[in-house]
Amino acid sequence: MAVNxxxxxxxxDLELIxxxxxxxxxxxxxxxRRYQEKVYWVARRVIGTHEDADDIVQDVFVRVxxxxxxxxxxxxxxxxxxxxxxxxxxNALRKKRVKDFLRYDEMEEELESEDMQSDNDILKKEYQSxxxxxxxxxxxxxxxxFMLRYYxxxxxxxxxxVLKKSEGGLKANYFHALKKVQxxxxxxxxL
Amino acid sequence: xxxxxxxxLLPDFIQGKSTTExxxxxxxxxxLCELCNEETTQLHKLITNIQMLNHPEPSRxxxxxxxxxxxxxxxxxxxxxxxxxxxxxxxxxxxALVIVIVLSQVDLLNGSDQExxxxxxxxxxxxxxxxxxxxxxxxxxxxxxSSTSDGAFDEIDNDVETLQVLLTSEDRTIxxxxxxxxxxxxxxxxxxxxxxxxxxxxxxxxx
Numbered sequence: 198m199a200v201n202x203x204x205x206x207x208x209x210d211l212e213l214i215x216x217x218x219x220x221x222x223x224x225x226x227x228x229x230r231r232y233q234e235k236v237y238w239v240a241r242r243v244i245g246t247h248e249d250a251d252d253i254v255q256d257v258f259v260r261v262x263x264x265x266x267x268x269x270x271x272x273x274x275x276x277x278x279x280x281x282x283x284x285x286x287x288n289a290l291r292k293k294r295v296k297d298f299l300r301y302d303e304m305e306e307e308l309e310s311e312d313m314q315s316d317n318d319i320l321k322k323e324y325q326s327x328x329x330x331x332x333x334x335x336x337x338x339x340x341x342x343f344m345l346r347y348y349x350x351x352x353x354x355x356x357x358x359v360l361k362k363s364e365g366g367l368k369a370n371y372f373h374a375l376k377k378v379q380x381x382x383x384x385x386x387x388l
Numbered sequence: 389x390x391x392x393x394x395x396x397l398l399p400d401f402i403q404g405k406s407t408t409e410x411x412x413x414x415x416x417x418x419x420l421c422e423l424c425n426e427e428t429t430q431l432h433k434l435i436t437n438i439q440m441l442n443h444p445e446p447s448r449x450x451x452x453x454x455x456x457x458x459x460x461x462x463x464x465x466x467x468x469x470x471x472x473x474x475x476x477x478x479x480x481x482x483x484a485l486v487i488v489i490v491l492s493q494v495d496l497l498n499g500s501d502q503e504x505x506x507x508x509x510x511x512x513x514x515x516x517x518x519x520x521x522x523x524x525x526x527x528x529x530x531x532x533x534s535s536t537s538d539g540a541f542d543e544i545d546n547d548v549e550t551l552q553v554l555l556t557s558e559d560r561t562i563x564x565x566x567x568x569x570x571x572x573x574x575x576x577x578x579x580x581x582x583x584x585x586x587x588x589x590x591x592x593x594x595x
Contacts, residue, residue: 229458254454324437325441328438332438347403378434
């Protein structure tokens with residue numbers, strides 16, 4: 198971990214950015230190490246698969262590398278990275294939905310051909326599959342609000358900066374996202 | 389507060405993320421509202437079920453190898469980007485285009501050679517001589533096209549001989565020998581052609 202030699206404390210994000218601006222790539226490397234897991238999990242929850250999330254993480258940090266010299270620190274570095282992650286993830290999600298729509302029949306066949314399991318396991322698995330699909334089907338921006346709040350427990354104040362929405366609007370979005378998931382599960386599982 | 393306003397605060401209330409103020413508002417409302425109590429129970433169940441949905445963790449080495457791969461992608465990006473479709477279609481098409489252009493240039497050069505030869509040749513002839521050349525070459529090609537009798541060819545041959553004598557006397561035999569009837573015709577305009585044809589039609593070989 199990069200430390201400030203005079204005080205032996207870890208360097209702040211801004212200090213690392215300054216290092217990078219002076220030509221020290223170690224500053225960038227430390228920022229990647231610091232935030233790669235967070236970026237990965239945002240992407241992973243939005244997009245679903247590890248392979249797609251991996252692609253997004255790399256894209257995010259390539260974008261950060263390109264734009265870091267012009268970063269104006271109007272918001273915190275992590276808020277800025279989050280915003281980049283959200284944008285790239287949403288784009289990837291839209292593309293993936295088109296792709297998945299085209300191979301929908303294929304997916305249905307895969308589900309049907311699963312091995313025989315106990316009734317209980319099947320019911321549980323089926324419920325979880327419906328639930329996962331319900332979350333996956335959320336409108337892209339609503340899904341992002343749900344992910345940031347539910348999994349990352351991001352405060353509304355920070356979310357408002359990342360997503361450029363009002364706190365009240367975000368609270369309503371979060372509630373409606375859950376309601377939409379609930380409705381879908383109820384409809385699909387005949388509960 | 390109305391139920392709708394309270395329900396928006398329910399997810400955070402269930403997950404223990406409400407502010408103190410919001411917590412008090414929701415608690416107070418739930419103590420009185422059966423409908424919102426039912427909504428809270430349903431949402432609680434859903435949130436608990438979502439918590440059971442797990443995304444499998446990536447491999448242990450994943451985050452350790454991420455940075456070199458990011459740098460590799462940065463390097464790749466800094467290289468000039470040539471999309472695959474360009475390699476497949478644009479370059480072969482560009483190569484074909486270059487070949488066509490080169491070939492057409494060669495053809496144009498040949499064409500300009502012929503033109504300059506004609507200019508050199510006819511530029512030095514007097515208008516009377518030029519008229520004789522055009523008359524004879526047109527006559528020659530018309531005869532070819534209409535496949536007339538041997539007698540007609542004799543007459544043409546006589547005229548060509550006259551022309552050759554004329555050219556020899558002007559020391560241009562070598563140049564005119566390199567021209568065929570088509571080349572000579574190309575310098576005629578339509579009016580001249582019509583006039584020559586009308587003259588030819590008056591000659592006995594066409595009657």
